[in-house]
Amino acid sequence: MTDILRWLFDAKIEFAGGGFLLWREVLGNVFGLLSALGGMRRKVWAWPIGIIGNALLFTVFLGTVFGAPNPVNLLGQAGRQIMFILVSIYGWYSWQRARKSSTASDHAAVEPRWASWPVRIGLIVALFAGTALLTPLFKALGSYEPIWADAWIFMGSLLATYGMARGWVEFWLIWVAVDIVGVPLLFSAGYYASAFMYIFYGLFTLTGFFVWWRVKRQDGQKLSVQTAFPDPTVTIQK
Template sequence: MTDILRWLFDAKLEFAGGGFLLWREVLGNLFGLLSALGGMRRKVWAWPVGIVGNVLLFTVFMGTVFGAPNPVNLYGQAGRQIMFILVSIYGWYSWQRARKASLGSEGGQAAVEPRWASWPARIGLVVALFAGTALLTPLFKALGSYEPVWADAWIFMGSLLATYGMARGWVEFWLIWVAVDLVGVPLLFSAGYYASAFMYIFYGAFTLTGFFVWWRIQRRKDRSVSVETGFPDPTVSIKDH
């Protein structure tokens, strides 16, 4: 076990000119991608798989603490891995409870039914994203996070809100991830975290796909309610639009 951990912390792929890629960073992002795929399919296992990736990426972004070759610390990126773990525990519990309540304990069933957030919730998400970024920027700057610090704070807040939205089953959470990716790609490239930057590019396309997948599922649910009752679902027309 010790040898495996030593390899995991030290292994890297070196390029000409002194560049390198940490295998921990690659593996952490692959676990994250697998978690996103499970989330799109509404599978409970998406949450624990994501937690494994979060642990790996935390050790990457706190590079100097864990003796990584990259001397750049991204406190927002590292801190959001801890946030991911905490919110993922909440999401894991919520999806398991929702699955048992609506579908029983049969394996292979979707854990959550996608729905639109209410307008107050949407406004709250936008306000929280900008206000949280403004509040965290001076904190991350004081800690010595990589410039531009506001981008690190934006990624942290967006990731927190997107993960919470996924736990609630809100379709809009995918769009928050798109906003995170648009800022995250240039930040990670400039900081030298190339594996994460390329994965963010892929995530951007993937999150758009996930948005349309959940949107179609939600629309089919609306149509089925209308067919069964002969009227639009009042909870959809009033609360969720």
């Protein structure tokens, strides 16, 4: 086991000219992608798979602490992995409980729903206010510039993960906002595997939004049909 962990921490893919990618970073993002795929399909296993990826990426973004070749620390990126794990435990529990009471034919764990307008406004306010509050904190801790971008990614990730746990369709759009800021930040910090994955995530999250939107619309149409043409075999007992 010790040898496996040593390999996992030291292994990297080297390129001509001195460039490299850490296998931990690659594997962490692969687990993250699998988790996103499970989230799109509304499967409970998306949460534990995501937790594994979060644990791997936590060690990557605290490069100097864990002896990674990349000396750049992205505190927001590292901190959000801890946040991911905590919120994912909540999401895992919520989806598992919802699946037990679900009557969906595809055994999905959650039924997508639109957030109310007060919730939408609250999410937007929380994103900007949280970024403003976290920026000086991350600056004091020595995070990588531009620090507001690191704070934005942290807050957006928190809100998107919570939105996914609640089954709000809009959580996919929050991920898009995270990816738009995250790609240039990760490229500038030298985390190329994560940067390329963020580009793919951006396209993936847009797809996820339309998939959940379609499921929500189909559920609404089924409800309208059932309301207009109730099952004649069902009787109401007084």
